[in-house]
Amino acid sequence: MDRRSVIKAGMVLIATSVAASIYRPAGAALRVLSGGNRWHAKETLPPTPVDPAVRMFLSDKEYAQVTAIFDRLIPADALSVSASQAGCVVFLDHQLAGPYGQGSNRYLKGPEQAGTPSQGDQSLRNPAQVYRIGLAELEGHCQQAFGSSFEALGAEQQDALLAQLESGSVQLGRLPSEVLFKQCLANVHEGFFADPVYGGNQGMVGWKMIGFPGARYDYRDFLAQKGHKLEIIPVSLIGRI
Amino acid sequence: MTYKRPKADAVIVGLGWAGSLMAEELTRAGLDVVVIERGPYEVTHRNFPPSVAADELRYGARREALRPPSVQTLTFRNHRSQTALPGRDLSNWVVGYSVGGAGKHWSANAWRFTPADFTMATRVKERYPHMQLPEGLIVQDWGVTYDELEPHYDRWEKIAGISGKAGVLNGALQPGGNPFEGSRSAEYPTPPLERSRWNDLFHATTEKMGLHPFPIPAGTLGAAYTNPLGINLAPCTYCGFCGFYGCGNWSKSSPNACVIPALMTRKNFTLLTECTVLKAEKAADGKTVTGVTFIDSDRNIGFQPADIVIFAAFQFDNVRLMLLSQIGTPYDPATRTGTIGRAYNFQTMSYGFLYFENEYMNPFISTGALATQVDDYNGDNFDHSDLGFIGGAGILALSDQATPMGMTDRVPAGTKLWGSEWKKAFQHSYQNYAKIQGQGTSYAHAESYLSLDPNYTDDNGQPLLRMTFEFNENDRRMARFVRDRIADICRQSGAKTWEAMAFPDQPFSPTRAYDSGHTIGGTAMGLDPATSALNRYQQSWDAHNLFVIGASSFPNNAGYNPTGTLSALTLWTAKAIINDYLRQPGLLTR
Numbered sequence: 057m058d059r060r061s062v063i064k065a066g067m068v069l070i071a072t073s074v075a076a077s078i079y080r081p082a083g084a085a086l087r088v089l090s091g092g093n094r095w096h097a098k099e100t101l102p103p104t105p106v107d108p109a110v111r112m113f114l115s116d117k118e119y120a121q122v123t124a125i126f127d128r129l130i131p132a133d134a135l136s137v138s139a140s141q142a143g144c145v146v147f148l149d150h151q152l153a154g155p156y157g158q159g160s161n162r163y164l165k166g167p168e169q170a171g172t173p174s175q176g177d178q179s180l181r182n183p184a185q186v187y188r189i190g191l192a193e194l195e196g197h198c199q200q201a202f203g204s205s206f207e208a209l210g211a212e213q214q215d216a217l218l219a220q221l222e223s224g225s226v227q228l229g230r231l232p233s234e235v236l237f238k239q240c241l242a243n244v245h246e247g248f249f250a251d252p253v254y255g256g257n258q259g260m261v262g263w264k265m266i267g268f269p270g271a272r273y274d275y276r277d278f279l280a281q282k283g284h285k286l287e288i289i290p291v292s293l294i295g296r297i
Numbered sequence: 298m299t300y301k302r303p304k305a306d307a308v309i310v311g312l313g314w315a316g317s318l319m320a321e322e323l324t325r326a327g328l329d330v331v332v333i334e335r336g337p338y339e340v341t342h343r344n345f346p347p348s349v350a351a352d353e354l355r356y357g358a359r360r361e362a363l364r365p366p367s368v369q370t371l372t373f374r375n376h377r378s379q380t381a382l383p384g385r386d387l388s389n390w391v392v393g394y395s396v397g398g399a400g401k402h403w404s405a406n407a408w409r410f411t412p413a414d415f416t417m418a419t420r421v422k423e424r425y426p427h428m429q430l431p432e433g434l435i436v437q438d439w440g441v442t443y444d445e446l447e448p449h450y451d452r453w454e455k456i457a458g459i460s461g462k463a464g465v466l467n468g469a470l471q472p473g474g475n476p477f478e479g480s481r482s483a484e485y486p487t488p489p490l491e492r493s494r495w496n497d498l499f500h501a502t503t504e505k506m507g508l509h510p511f512p513i514p515a516g517t518l519g520a521a522y523t524n525p526l527g528i529n530l531a532p533c534t535y536c537g538f539c540g541f542y543g544c545g546n547w548s549k550s551s552p553n554a555c556v557i558p559a560l561m562t563r564k565n566f567t568l569l570t571e572c573t574v575l576k577a578e579k580a581a582d583g584k585t586v587t588g589v590t591f592i593d594s595d596r597n598i599g600f601q602p603a604d605i606v607i608f609a610a611f612q613f614d615n616v617r618l619m620l621l622s623q624i625g626t627p628y629d630p631a632t633r634t635g636t637i638g639r640a641y642n643f644q645t646m647s648y649g650f651l652y653f654e655n656e657y658m659n660p661f662i663s664t665g666a667l668a669t670q671v672d673d674y675n676g677d678n679f680d681h682s683d684l685g686f687i688g689g690a691g692i693l694a695l696s697d698q699a700t701p702m703g704m705t706d707r708v709p710a711g712t713k714l715w716g717s718e719w720k721k722a723f724q725h726s727y728q729n730y731a732k733i734q735g736q737g738t739s740y741a742h743a744e745s746y747l748s749l750d751p752n753y754t755d756d757n758g759q760p761l762l763r764m765t766f767e768f769n770e771n772d773r774r775m776a777r778f779v780r781d782r783i784a785d786i787c788r789q790s791g792a793k794t795w796e797a798m799a800f801p802d803q804p805f806s807p808t809r810a811y812d813s814g815h816t817i818g819g820t821a822m823g824l825d826p827a828t829s830a831l832n833r834y835q836q837s838w839d840a841h842n843l844f845v846i847g848a849s850s851f852p853n854n855a856g857y858n859p860t861g862t863l864s865a866l867t868l869w870t871a872k873a874i875i876n877d878y879l880r881q882p883g884l885l886t887r
Contacts, residue, residue, distance in 0.1 A: 084593035091560060169380065246358055
């Protein structure tokens, strides 16, 4: 095969590609892109701003439980408002109703088998189920142990129980307690530091607490100010939608 | 329904760095090229502009730019006595899922390997004739040398607009660069990035210790630049949304920004998107392949015939395609025979995590490749005679971590991770935390390999790839040595507290935070068909019109990120195809 015949063959193929497209169904054919023509990419849309007035997943009881848990994980103090005041429960409620909560990106084929710690979480539970099961079991445990719901306990008692959940030293029921704890901690951190467009981090309180400037895209003007405190006002994606 | 497409001169599986560079070479040589890409076509201004890209929840936490495990994952076990189980969640297996592949979301650390990394078997014989390597360790030459690859490294750096400072130019040492690097024929196309505060501290500390700090080569561009394909690229703005993100600035080197715009103009280039290649088809003679079978977005099965087939998918997908196509002999660890899935290797990490006082690191001023490195303990840059291992690590102060969600546990060891105590600690450490990475070499071992899983399948019903991997004794010894060198630097750095660790001190797990995503080998290139799947041109020993390009070809990994080397190897193979194979199809090692 010399180059000339390759080029010649290539030209023939271009001529025949129109006829060949007859055999291709429309959907896939649209996704065939040819050099010399315009290529169209599907658009990646910005996130839809969360409406805090709309409840998506949590029941009123679950909402109260999560509020109590989150506000001990990120309490109100001199550094910031609490997690729920920052919108972290709203954030979670919307996340659990979406693809993340429903585990749509997880590999869920069986067989389900217990593995070694190196093999990672093998359960087929999604995050929404962790909350639904875990919060019900937490309520059962609290009623049995304290005769009261978690959200009605004092802050010290709540903290002591959260520490037990974290270490896995308390038996809730089917769900290992540290799984519920880890899930809550990961999500409250997400809510506190995610862009406000997702419902948490309202007023960019999380970003302001640590000095992260948010969705900025150019720091060249600050390169020379190494080691200095920079008072950069953070920005959210909301301003761009 | 099934259908057959018109025959192409070459079909390429995957449009990441390897696939796009190969397509650029072959179309420029006049071949009619079809690329089949699993993900959608994506372009900067529609898919990851600044108004969309700067979103840590979407791309850093939920990792929307990556292929989800629900589509395809791997199964994993540490030892072959165990049952491998699937990775169900996102992990360190970071695979692209759009045009551009992993080259869209990479962190853009843009390295060349050292000359010794390609010839370690010969090197050990010559320099360390009495060294006892652990039983089962696989050390073999690549069959290609640094000098042979140098022009191709240079070409790739120019296409990508890599920023950096030469340390050795045409054999002469250059101040400010890496004195240990293989000799370069040209300076980097764009100047090095401005150092961060942490880079400065590390630079001063290591220089005082008699080490040789230099700015790492970065695919985050040091200046506005027009590449040899006529494409304009922009200067990096240090926004820090690099690894896991598409760059909204045209300032991170990627196939999307640097190569694909040229392919779009070529009439002999066709791209099938949202099509998954299932396997290559073998010819009746058993010595060649006839093309590839794929499933399209309508779930119809297509066949793309071609004279030349090139696998340019992600490393483990290349290996899996070889196994699914039944080309070559799968590796059997019991008999230590077969080559497909053999010589699997990785990246052996060590770390120092440091906490200063009264600093303003301003970590948000960052890029995925903003780092100052010392190579004094990398590769074979130091005498291993009495050390009992080969290899080493690049030791670098990496300013690539700024977005808060991924940093909430960056507080001194023992700090509670919630409550007011954590808030105070995190507020403090956000400005005072720094990390030193020891990015170490990895050598393959007879007990670590890739194969098809007998139990679990992907969304097309094909077997998942099964990974059997554990760190070996050589890499363990190396990592502990590197950890101690990192500790030396931490001690001198002025940090208030720090911890240094060698990752092989714990069993390998794909879910471990801060471990590498550099999964390497499995279809090694080499000089002997008994121990390599591919010859020195990345051509299958078993089907001469099949080439497999990517980090899957590396028999061992260097103490560097793999992208620069897999790109140079791609251009080396393209040259062999164009100058030699087209004239006389057959094994190029004839």
